[in-house]
Amino acid sequence: NAGVTQTPKFQVLKTGQSMTLQCAQDMNHEYMSWYRQDPGMGLRLIHYSVGAGITDQGEVPNGYNVSRSTTEDFPLRLLSAAPSQTSVYFCASGDGEQFFGPGTRLTVL
């Protein structure tokens, strides 16, 4: 099992650019979620999904879109990147205990 994988590991964007952060899991979990973590802070929930075709908003959803077409994949889209979105992004999956990916470090200039 690869667990939860995220790509890319690092990304630099210019303000206004769009991009998709990829997240995949091979544990057949129904539940998946996206978090962001700013320096020295705890994680904040962006969006989550309880199964293929079902998504919902978390604490800080503005500026992000998600979709869940398969059980395995849960991509996070930044529509128009802003410097305030500079952060580390973690994807998680689990039906109970949550397993977190290694994170994507995003810098928006």
Added chain:
Amino acid sequence: LAKTTQPISMDSYEGQEVNITCSHNNIATNDYITWYQQFPSQGPRFIIQGYKTKVTNEVASLFIPADRKSSTLSLPRVSLSDTAVYYCLVGEVLDSSYKLIFGSGTRLLVRP
């Protein structure tokens, strides 16, 4: 989800037992208490989960008093590698386990 309060930081020395207490005065009947550990530049990792009394696994113990308004994570004989941030979370296992609400956590520093 119930709000939690933890100390911002703690210091300890190798070989000592460390107890981190979390306050959750508004815990609901169906809520469980879960602790996660996070090392720098890594995602959080599940440590332990409990509902009442005491739970023990290979890495930690979780003590929960009868009123469940607080809980204590106990790390026996810590080592330098236990230096990390520890998060206490409270919520229903099935409905909320996938939408964890993190606070600022407790930064544990283990010194030689």
